[in-house]
Amino acid sequence: MRKWITIFCLSACYAVMGQNGKELYFQPGFASGANASKVFEEINYIPLETTKKSVFGRIKQLLVSDEYFIIWDADTNFIYFFDKKGKFIKKYRPPNCTIKSIQLDKARNAIFISGSNKNYNFSPAEVEKMMEDPTNKSFARFTWSAYYDLADIHKEKIQRLKGFSLSLVDPTIYNNNQWAYSYIFANRKFADQTEYELKVYDGEKNISQYFPYNKRNDAYYFKPGQVSFFPTDNPGVLLFTRPYHYGIYKLTSDSTSLLYSLILPFENSLSKAFFAHPFRSKNDFDQYRSQNGSFVWKIENVYQLRQYLFFSLDYNRSPRDRNFLFDESTNRFYATGKIIADSANAFLPVLSTGIQYSDGHYLYTSASSSIMFQNKDYNQAKSPQYKPVIKQYFEKGTRADNPVIIQLKPKNKIG
Numbered sequence: 001m002r003k004w005i006t007i008f009c010l011s012a013c014y015a016v017m018g019q020n021g022k023e024l025y026f027q028p029g030f031a032s033g034a035n036a037s038k039v040f041e042e043i044n045y046i047p048l049e050t051t052k053k054s055v056f057g058r059i060k061q062l063l064v065s066d067e068y069f070i071i072w073d074a075d076t077n078f079i080y081f082f083d084k085k086g087k088f089i090k091k092y093r094p095p096n097c098t099i100k101s102i103q104l105d106k107a108r109n110a111i112f113i114s115g116s117n118k119n120y121n122f123s124p125a126e127v128e129k130m131m132e133d134p135t136n137k138s139f140a141r142f143t144w145s146a147y148y149d150l151a152d153i154h155k156e157k158i159q160r161l162k163g164f165s166l167s168l169v170d171p172t173i174y175n176n177n178q179w180a181y182s183y184i185f186a187n188r189k190f191a192d193q194t195e196y197e198l199k200v201y202d203g204e205k206n207i208s209q210y211f212p213y214n215k216r217n218d219a220y221y222f223k224p225g226q227v228s229f230f231p232t233d234n235p236g237v238l239l240f241t242r243p244y245h246y247g248i249y250k251l252t253s254d255s256t257s258l259l260y261s262l263i264l265p266f267e268n269s270l271s272k273a274f275f276a277h278p279f280r281s282k283n284d285f286d287q288y289r290s291q292n293g294s295f296v297w298k299i300e301n302v303y304q305l306r307q308y309l310f311f312s313l314d315y316n317r318s319p320r321d322r323n324f325l326f327d328e329s330t331n332r333f334y335a336t337g338k339i340i341a342d343s344a345n346a347f348l349p350v351l352s353t354g355i356q357y358s359d360g361h362y363l364y365t366s367a368s369s370s371i372m373f374q375n376k377d378y379n380q381a382k383s384p385q386y387k388p389v390i391k392q393y394f395e396k397g398t399r400a401d402n403p404v405i406i407q408l409k410p411k412n413k414i415g
Contacts, residue, residue, distance in 0.1 A: 021247065021258035024326065026333055027265050028313060031324055033338025034414065036350045039325075042362075042409035043345040046086040047369075047393040048402035054088035056080060059366050059403055062356040063104045063111060065150055069405055070111060072102045079113070081153055086405065092156060097144035101170050107235065110147040110159075114167040117144045131183050131224070134168040135201060143167035166201060172229035175236040175253055178202050182227035184243065190215045197242060198227045198256070210256050211242065219279040220244065223286065230302040233360040241299040244270055248302055248311070260309070260326075268296045268315065303358045308410050310336070310355045310363070323354040327414055334414075341375070346384035348375050349406070363408040369401040 036043060048054070048069070056073040063070040068089065069082040077099055081089040099115040120142050122130075130139045145167045149157035161167075171179035179201045193216070196209035213221065225243035229251075232239060238251045239259070246262040246269075274295075279285050289297070293316030301312040301323070309326040320337035327334070336351040349367040357364040376384075376394055386394065393404070 021261050023261045023263055024331075024333075025263045026326075028268065028317075028321070028324070028335070031333040031335035031338070033340060034334060035340050035342045035344075037342050037344035039334070039339055039410060039414050040345075040350070040408050041411045042407070043348075043350065044407040045348060045387070045390050045393075046084070046405040046407065047389070047397065048082050048086045048405060049088040050397070050401040051088055053091065054080060054082075055402060058368070059356065061102055062364060062366065062405075063102060064357050064359045064362075064364055065104060065109075065111075068150070068153070070102070070104070072099060074099070079111070079148075090153060092148065092153075094144060094146065094158075100167070103173050103231075105147065105173055108147055109150045111150065112145070112147055112173060114143070114145045114170065116167075117142050128187075130165075130168055131185065134166055134181070134183060135206065137163045137165050139168060140165040169226070171201065172231075172238060174200060174238060174251075178207070180227075180229050180238055180240070180251060182229075183224065184213065184221050184226060185224035186213070186215050186218045186221040188216060192216050198240065198251070200251075208254075218275075219277065220275060220285065222279050222284070223282040228298070228300060228302075232304065239302050239304065241302060243298050244274070246296065246299060248299060248309070262299065264296055267294050270295055270297075301354045303355045303363060305358055305360070305363060305410060306412075312354050319353060323351065329413070332414075341379075343382070343384065346386050346390065347379035347382055348372065348384075348390070350408075351406075361409070363410070365406045365408065366403045367406060368403050369397060370399045372404055373397075373399045 056078065057075045058073065059071050060074040061072040067083065069084065071080045073080065078091045078093045079102060080091045083089055094113055096118045097115045098118055099113060101114055103112045105112050122142060130142065140163045143165055145161040145164045147159040166179060166181060169181045169183040171181040174180045180198065181201060182198050184197050192214065194212045195215045197211035197213060198209065199206045200208040228241050230239040236253055240249050240251055241247065246264060247258045248260040250257050250259050277288065279288065296313045296315045298314040299311050300314050303310040307328040309328065312323045315322070321335065323336040325334040325336055339350050341347045341350050349371050351365055352367050352371055353365055355363050355365055
């Protein structure tokens with residue numbers, strides 16, 4: 001092991017093809033940096049108009065349709081619509097619903113909104129009971145789910161999904177009216193039985209299930225977990241990651257496959273001892289996690305565009321140090337927090353947070369107005385050349401304005 005670590009530290013990454021996907025030997029601290037102009041062909045900034053009606057706190061979730069930037073702000077429980085130039089169009093708050101997620105359904109030209117029904121308050125015991133079988137339609141009254149038609153957003157045409165209890169577990173739109181979902185938990189009171197981390201639901205029943213686990217004895221699931229799903233350009237394909245595993249997988253209509261397997265340094269990797277640890281409760285698990293902050297618990301925020309794979313690591317580091325880019329054409333890793341602004345983008349923020357959306361052509365992230373003005377003040381001595389829209393934004397805007405959308409188009413080749 002020590003010999004491997006010594007060799008490993010000489011390089012940020014090398015990749016080999018294994019039987020179970022492409023193995024990527026990756027040491028996060030050695031990921032490269034680069035100037036923004038070396039990585040991105042285009043970096044466009046779109047300030048979101050700030051008015052009394054449109055002002056919001058932060059972007060909980062961003063969707064990008066052909067016509068709109070669609071933003072869910074969890075603090076206000078509103079969905080905000082801006083055109084592609086950043087002009088505010090309208091906002092919508094579903095009645096009797098606390099939103100949990102929004103998704104773009106391109107086939108329906110709609111956004112799918114799911115959440116909990118405000119008319120019901122339920123105890124932790126009731127929640128646990130519902131999570132044992134989230135497809136049980138008798139629980140649907142506790143949820144609120146609907147499609148919001150994007151053909152004319154002013155009409156607020158809503159199609160409710162009645163009897164759709166699956167909103168309890170934030171299902172992901174999949175293929176031909178199918179849904180991928182996950183809710184993983186264990187409890188000593190359960191009888192010994194096999195359950196599955198990932199399931200596919202067709203509206204009436206589960207039609208596929210993958211990755212078995214023991215609902216009674218897998219103690220690391222005393223704290224519930226979920227598989228995370230990530231849309232692709234192909235409506236019949238999802239990428240996904242699993243809790244406590246370092247793989248990036250693909251889900252298709254009839255199978256799952258492992259695309260990449262990250263091989264992390266010893267100090268960042270969960271060992272076999274973790275999976276055998278005798279956790280007694282959720283609190284016991286939380287304490288273990290707080291005492292082992294260097295461990296990576298999951299891969300998150302996966303976006304794939306051409307040969308580039310963007311992802312985040314869930315571990316105890318600052319947001320700047322958790323986001324990465326893998327270039328498959330060169331087998332090289334980059335830390336997106338080390339992508340440095342330069343004169344080509346007027347020394348403005350590039351990736352102060354992770355990627356928030358991909359439309360298949362561009363990647364999207366955002367920066368708060370506070371960060372934008374901070375960068376402006378810090379770099380005044382460099383005499384940056386702002387595009388007209390940003391020049392006007394700085395002249396008329398304030399640090400309290402809405403965030404700025406950042407649109408990124410990677411180069412065909414970095415360097």
